[in-house]
Structure formats: C-alpha cells, structure tokens
Amino acid sequence: MSHLRLTLLLVLALSFGCPMPDDCTPAETRCFNNRAQICGSDQRWRTFLDCEELGGQMIDWTCCWMPEDVELGVPAGCTCVEGAGCPEGAP
Amino acid sequence: MKKLLLRYPMARRLIYPVNPTPEDVREFWDYMCSRHTVRLIDKHNSKEMKFVADVLDAMGILSKNEFLRHYTTTVPLMPFRGIYAPFTPGEPNEDYSLWGQMRVCVHEIDHLIQADKAGELSFSWDYLISSAERAHYESGAYRSDLEMEWRYQGRLLDPYALSTKLLNYGCSLLDCEVTEKELRHSLPVVRTDTLIEPSSKEAAVWLDERYGRAA
Numbered sequence: 001m002s003h004l005r006l007t008l009l010l011v012l013a014l015s016f017g018c019p020m021p022d023d024c025t026p027a028e029t030r031c032f033n034n035r036a037q038i039c040g041s042d043q044r045w046r047t048f049l050d051c052e053e054l055g056g057q058m059i060d061w062t063c064c065w066m067p068e069d070v071e072l073g074v075p076a077g078c079t080c081v082e083g084a085g086c087p088e089g090a091p
Numbered sequence: 092m093k094k095l096l097l098r099y100p101m102a103r104r105l106i107y108p109v110n111p112t113p114e115d116v117r118e119f120w121d122y123m124c125s126r127h128t129v130r131l132i133d134k135h136n137s138k139e140m141k142f143v144a145d146v147l148d149a150m151g152i153l154s155k156n157e158f159l160r161h162y163t164t165t166v167p168l169m170p171f172r173g174i175y176a177p178f179t180p181g182e183p184n185e186d187y188s189l190w191g192q193m194r195v196c197v198h199e200i201d202h203l204i205q206a207d208k209a210g211e212l213s214f215s216w217d218y219l220i221s222s223a224e225r226a227h228y229e230s231g232a233y234r235s236d237l238e239m240e241w242r243y244q245g246r247l248l249d250p251y252a253l254s255t256k257l258l259n260y261g262c263s264l265l266d267c268e269v270t271e272k273e274l275r276h277s278l279p280v281v282r283t284d285t286l287i288e289p290s291s292k293e294a295a296v297w298l299d300e301r302y303g304r305a306a
Contacts, residue, residue, distance in 0.1 A: 027269045029276060038273050040223035041265040048230065048273045054285055061280075072278050073250075079276040082283065 029077035031063035036078045051080040060084040109243040109302050111189045113181030120180040122297050123196050123290075127203050134159055134175040139166075152261050161186050165199040167206035168215055174199045193294075194239045201232040201290035226257055226266035230273045235288040237274060237281050242291075243298060247282070250274035 024030075024039035031037075036049040051061040064086035068076045081087065111119070124131055134140050140159065148155040153162075164175045176195070178187045187195065205228055206214035217224035233253045240246050254271035258264075277287065286292045 026265055027272050029272070036276060038269060038276070040227060040269055041263060042221060042223035044223065046227050048227075048234075049277060049280060049287065054280065054287065059285075061285075066279075069279070072282070074275045074278055075272065077272070077276055080280050 029065075029079075031065065031078045034061075034063050036063050036080055049080045054080055062086055108245060109190065109298070111193055113189060115301065116189050116192050117181045119193050119294075119297060120196055123200050123294065124174070126293060127200060127207075128172075129165075129200075129203060130173045131180070132173040132175045133179070134162075134164065134177045137175055139171055140164065140175050153259055163195050163199055165202045167203055167211045169211075174203075190244065193298075194236055197235045197239050197288075197290045197294045198232045200293070201235045201288050202228065204289045205231060222260075222262045222266050223269075225260055226262050226270050227273075229257060229260065229262075230254075230270045231288060232290075233270070233274055234277050234281070235291045235294075237277065238286055238288060238291040239294065241281050242284060242286075242295065243302070247278065250278070 021043035022039070022045050024043055024045055026039050026041050026043060028039045029036060030039075030045070032045070032047075034051045035047045036051065037045045037047050040046055049063070051063045054061040059082055061080040062083060062085055063078055064081045065078050066074070066076065066081065066087075068074065120131055141155075143164070144153075144155040144158045147153045147158055158164075160177055163177065166173055166175070174196075176192075178184050178192060180192055180196075181189070183189050183192070209217070214228070218228055219225075233250075236253065237248050237250075240248050250271045253274060254267045257267050257270060262270075280287060286295055
C-alpha cells in the first residue's frame with residue numbers, strides 16, 4: 001500500500017513539475033480561438049495576445065497570420081489585427 | 092489624421108514626452124502599490140535580498156553587487172511579498188531616471204498581477220523551475236515596458252535588447268529568440284495605443300489623468 005502511495009505521489013509530483021510538451025517548433029506562432037500563441041523553448045503553446053480581450057476596448061480584433069512588416073520590424077506570423085476579419089491576402 | 096500621425100515615433104515624440112517630477116513618481120508608486128497590497132522595500136537593506144544575492148552569486152548567475160544595485164525584484168509570496176527596489180522613488184540614480192522608476196513600477200506590478208492570476212505558489216514554482224515559463228512571464232512585463240515607453244515617451248523599444256536581458260535570468264538563447272518574436276508580434280497592437288497588459292491599463296488611468304495623455 002505504501003509503495004502504491006509513493007508511486008502515486010511521484011507521478012503527481014512529476015506531472016506537476018513537467019507538463020507534457022505540445023511538440024510545436026519553438027518561436028513558431030499560431031492563431032487559436034482568436035488568440036495569438038507562440039511556441040516556447042519547452043515546445044508548449046502559450047498565449048501572448050488575446051484578441052477577444054482587446055476587443056473589449058470597443059474595436060473588434062482578429063487573430064491573423066500577417067506577412068513580414070519590414071518597416072516596423074515584425075516577422076511574418078500571427079498577431080491581432082484591427083477589424084472583424086483578416087485583411088485580404090492573409091492566409 | 093492625428094491618430095494616424097501618432098503611429099509614427101517622430102511625430103509622437105514632438106507631442107508626447109512625459110517628464111515626471113519627483114512628487115509624481117512618489118504618488119504613482121503609492122497609487123500602484125496600494126492597488127495590490129504590496130510594499131515597496133529598500134533592496135539594499137533587505138536581509139532576504141542579500142541572501143538571494145549570495146545564492147545567485149554562488150551559482151555564477153549574477154554577481155551579488157549587480158543584483159543588489161541594478162535589479163528591481165518582486166516577490167509575490169507572503170510574508171515576503173514586496174517590490175524590492177534599488178532606488179528611492181523620486182530620487183533618480185544612474186540606472187533609474189524618474190521616468191524609469193515609473194516604468195519599472197508598471198513592469199513589477201505586471202508580475203504581481205501574473206502571480207495573482209496563476210496563483211502565487213504556482214507562479215513562483217513555474218518562474219523558478221522553467222526557463223520557458225520565466226521567459227514568458229518576463230515577456231508580459233517587457234510588453235508593459237513597450238506600451239509605457241510608446242504611450243508616454245513616443246519611443247518604440249528594441250525587442251532584441253529587451254529579450255537578451257533574459258540571459259541574466261538563466262534563460263537560453265532560444266528563450267530570448269521566442270521572447271523577441273513575441274514582442275515583435277505585439278508591436279502592431281502597441282502602436283495603435285491599445286493597451287494589452289493589465290498593469291499598463293491601471294497605470295494609464297493615473298498617468299492619463301495626470302498628464303492628459305489619453306489617446
């Protein structure tokens with residue numbers, strides 16, 4: 001019984017300390033449920049912009065994949081864009 | 092037309108630089124700290140911070156002097172909950188101008204909000220154990236730096252310079268790359284004056300009222 005408890009405790013501790021990776025590629029971005037997410041160095045997705053929440057400030061925001069913006073220094077990838085839809089040409 | 096012009100740093104700098112007085116800085120810190128039941132503590136006189144500095148020094152991560160003199164640290168956990176600052180608000184030094192003291196306040200309050208949202212224990216555990224989590228939490232606080240600097244100084248901070256600071260936090264080059272990209276993808280939103288970070292929104296209530304800068 002004590003072995004079972006110990007094993008259970010170990011499994012719990014490990015699952016608390018080491019969440020399962022999503023197997024994404026680090027620094028890759030994606031749109032997920034109108035949120036812009038980035039893949040961390042641990043291969044887990046994390047939200048960095050919640051477009052729905054930005055929309056709370058009266059204007060609609062949509063998560064879109066955008067081409068590189070050289071002037072502003074933004075690489076191609078996902079971000080929140082003003083408006084209810086993605087601009088033409090954005091995949 | 093004005094809104095469009097304000098998306099360009101040069102036009103913005105002509106209209107927007109905020110130059111706080113020492114009294115402004117003190118009042119701002121009081122306002123932000125009182126909203127989050129947190130104390131501002133003199134880092135140089137804190138036994139806890141001296142202990143942390145010794146540990147970081149011994150681990151070869153950061154020299155004791157560097158940590159105590161140049162870094163502001165936030166601890167969300169009771170009974171040590173506090174913002175440990177290497178300056179006195181309203182008294183500028185070589186690292187922290189008056190405006191810099193206001194900006195770092197917003198940065199540190201962002202960490203407190205992150206901790207309150209995730210749970211103080213969970214936040215502290217993740218921050219200490221995982222460099223990817225640490226980088227993500229710092230990215231949020233750096234985004235508040237971006238927002239404050241753009242909204243009140245008309246400057247876009249360099250995401251590369253911000254992200255490489257993480258090397259002093261035990262993060263890897265890959266963590267820096269992820270953070271830099273995250274910050275770069277935030278720039279189109281920051282430039283519209285839409286506030287993203289909760290600490291920036293709180294700060295803007297006070298700052299806009301004081302300086303009449305509502306965009």
